[in-house]
Amino acid sequence: MPELPEVEVVRRGLDRWTTGRTIASAEVLHPRSVRRHAPGPADFAGRLAGRTVLAPRRRGKYLWLPLTAPDGTADEAVLAHLGMSGQLLVGEPDREREKHLRVRIAFADGGRDLRFVDQRTFGHLMVTDLVPDAVGGGKGPGLVPEPIVHIAADPLEDAFDAEAFFRALRRRKTGIKRALLDQSLISGVGNIYADEALWRARLHWARPTDTMTRAEAARVLEGAQDVMEAALAVGGTSFDSLYVDVNGDSGYFERSLDAYGRRDQPCRRCGTPIRRDEFMNRSSFSCPVCQPRPRRMR
DNA sequence: ACCGCAACCTGTACGC
DNA sequence: TGCGTACAGGTTGCGG
Structure with a gap:
């Protein structure tokens, strides 16, 4: 669901359903969906286990879930791009597996899980560092995922110039x-x-x-x-x-x-x-x- | 440095 | 019914 409004709809849904929850485990079912996570699928999953997810953020078509460091601040994030056909779905863990389920994230509370479903696999997820924002003279989100520092602000942001x-x-x-x-x-x-x-x-x-x-x-x-x-x-x-x-x-x-x-x-x-x-x-x-x-x- | 295009995938709709 | 073709909302990487 590729453009800004559709991604924002997803962000709001995640805000409601995943904020503050701790990840138990992540399972990568298709390596292509984490191809931009250089250290590979095992590292991707390993980095998520045990981390708590903070309120989701968005810039343009990119979405990210900040992850807490041991001191409670965020230093890393799960960065998501839905590409042409990516979906982030939240639902009961025992529901049927979607045909194009690529990544599944389970939470420690045993409640609803988070699934990345993507038919065409143009979308991707990765774990990445958060770095100071380059746009807007401090009016932006403050910290942004390193791979998207080159992206301009979107026209619904205050930081847009x-x-x-x-x-x-x-x-x-x-x-x-x-x-x-x-x-x-x-x-x-x-x-x-x-x-x-x-x-x-x-x-x-x-x-x-x-x-x-x-x-x-x-x-x-x-x-x-x-x-x-x-x-x-x-x-x-x-x-x-x-x-x-x-x-x-x-x-x-x-x-x-x-x-x-x-x-x-x-x-x-x-x-x-x-x-x-x-x-x-x-x-x-x-x-x-x-x-x-x-x-x-x- | 910039611009524009081909490539990356799977599925659906439609004409013959 | 089956086959071939065109098309689908995005980004990257490469050649010019």
Whole structure:
């Protein structure tokens, strides 16, 4: 459940169900799911046993569970990325094993367990150090997992710097959608919400960023913030059972999408059929009238 | 240093 | 029913 609102839905579920609990054991059923944990699956499991999990945090599409050190502070975390099809599910330990169960974490209290289920295995978990945050001049989470220090703040964080984002856009020689999908410029935005933000901002995906105005950048940013907050309010976007919260329930935002997946359906602003373009080996949906092609494409 | 694309996987939907 | 093709919401790593 890849984009920011869906990951935030999961974070909130974990906050309720795993915070303050002590891990009894972890079981890695598919090594690919911990491939970014360099010391390997056995080390991954060994590092979790006996640790207490603190309140989950998120930046963009990354989620992490801080782990307590002997003195009670957090120095490490379990970092999770759901990729295209990852799910973090919480439920009774004796329930059936999911077909694509990759990692199972059991708690010392014997209650609900935490499962990482991932059909396509693009997602991953790892145990990593927490290091001082690089963004936002101290307004960020304070400590962040080392592997994601290069990720930009997401637009729902206080630490997000709109002016810095604008300057970065102007420096780049690329199109606005590519920039929105670049997690080092702005994190949390994926293919769905990029299309939705651009529809709201009335900008074409290929609009070159090096000539964008402050007003255009502000429109895109506001579009992204508004659409992701609206999606979050109804549990995120899900087209099928692959994108669910920790209890396995789907969100309702699909019905509110204005551009994504609406090929040939009337634009909700002007009635013109929405077009689909090929872009980066995937799809881009936009209104041909509200979002006219720029003279120079990127 | 930057940009853009191919690769990594499994499953589903659809046309013939 | 079966087969082939296209497509799916993400990131990394490599070539240019």
